[in-house]
Amino acid sequence: MRTFLIDTDTASDDAVAILMALAAPDVRVLALTTVAGNVGLEQATRNALTAAEIAGSDVPVFKGAGAPLTRALEDAHWFHGRDGFGDQNYPQPRRAAERQHAVDAIIRLAHAEPGLTLVTLGPLTNVALALARDPDIARKIGRCVVMGGAPCCEGNVTPAAEYNIWVDPEAARVTFRSGLPIEMVGWHVSRGASVLDEAEIADILALGTAKARFAIECNSRAKQAYFVQTGETGLSLADPTAMAVALDRAVGLSWSRHYVEIECASELTRGMTIVDRLDVAADDNNREAWRGALKAGAKADVLWTFDSAAFKAMLRRVLAG
Numbered sequence: 394m395r396t397f398l399i400d401t402d403t404a405s406d407d408a409v410a411i412l413m414a415l416a417a418p419d420v421r422v423l424a425l426t427t428v429a430g431n432v433g434l435e436q437a438t439r440n441a442l443t444a445a446e447i448a449g450s451d452v453p454v455f456k457g458a459g460a461p462l463t464r465a466l467e468d469a470h471w472f473h474g475r476d477g478f479g480d481q482n483y484p485q486p487r488r489a490a491e492r493q494h495a496v497d498a499i500i501r502l503a504h505a506e507p508g509l510t511l512v513t514l515g516p517l518t519n520v521a522l523a524l525a526r527d528p529d530i531a532r533k534i535g536r537c538v539v540m541g542g543a544p545c546c547e548g549n550v551t552p553a554a555e556y557n558i559w560v561d562p563e564a565a566r567v568t569f570r571s572g573l574p575i576e577m578v579g580w581h582v583s584r585g586a587s588v589l590d591e592a593e594i595a596d597i598l599a600l601g602t603a604k605a606r607f608a609i610e611c612n613s614r615a616k617q618a619y620f621v622q623t624g625e626t627g628l629s630l631a632d633p634t635a636m637a638v639a640l641d642r643a644v645g646l647s648w649s650r651h652y653v654e655i656e657c658a659s660e661l662t663r664g665m666t667i668v669d670r671l672d673v674a675a676d677d678n679n680r681e682a683w684r685g686a687l688k689a690g691a692k693a694d695v696l697w698t699f700d701s702a703a704f705k706a707m708l709r710r711v712l713a714g
């Protein structure tokens with residue numbers, strides 16, 4: 394049995410990813426840890442509890458950081474709705490969050506369950522805080538699958554950056570330099586062939602399950618927003634693509650391993666994930682600009698292409714249950 398820890402700024406696509414993990418027969422989800430991001434911390438925590446309830450799970454939920462490390466929170470209500478779940482008026486969840494802080498829970502579980510898979514679906518604030526307090530957890534964690542970044546192409550907040558990295562770039566930089574075994578699943582993976590078209594959405598709704606209805610309904614606002622943002626129709630589910638990789642790395646088709654730096658200073662390219670794809674960081678021309686990454690010596694596995702058909706089949710299986 395594999396063990397997962399999911400860090401999430403629970404909005405509508407996070408919820409679908411959480412359903413996927415909680416349905417996996419060979420995975421035990423140790424905890425959901427919440428962080429401010431797409432929605433505020435209280436809403437993210439409530440939404441994580443709601444997602445667990447719909448999955449029929451009593452997985453503990455730990456509340457974490459309420460704002461990025463050094464910046465004010467900029468949420469994404471315009472994309473996911475006021476409540477992050479498309480404003481469908483979901484009832485108050487029956488359970489409450491645990492008393493322990495998410496950062497303490499991450500550190501505790503990393504030591505208690507060495508080799509666990511950490512899946513991050515939001516800003517990396519909690520992870521960075523945990524690493525700052527206990528850098529050894531980077532070596533205890535078996536895999537760290539990050540939904541975040543735009544390694545090859547345009548971002549979803551700015552042309553340069555994807556939301557999770559953009560909203561707390563300082564936390565992302567700490568995380569990418571930490572030595573955590575990062576598998577970076579960028580936003581591009583959830584576009585194109587990974588987008589659910591109208592027929593696929595209808596097919597999921599026709600499953601007739603509570604999970605299927607919830608997955609589509611809570612993402613209804615996100616579906617409209619994706620069209621406004623990209624001009625592409627259909628439902629794009631970023632966090633579930635990263636969860637698919639966490640559940641089965643083979644869903645990621647082509648990978649390569651490089652230094653990845655996070656832009657923290659620029660206005661135009663804040664939160665950009667800069668991938669040293671030609672592995673030239675140590676050349677004399679680049680050594681100065683890349684000294685932070687070189688000193689840390691930590692590379693990340695970067696995902697370039699993705700098996701969208703396998704992803705959709707996985708999603709359908711989960712939502713049929």
Ligand SMILES: [Ca+2]
Nearest residue numbers: 402407514515
């Ligand atoms: Ca998220």
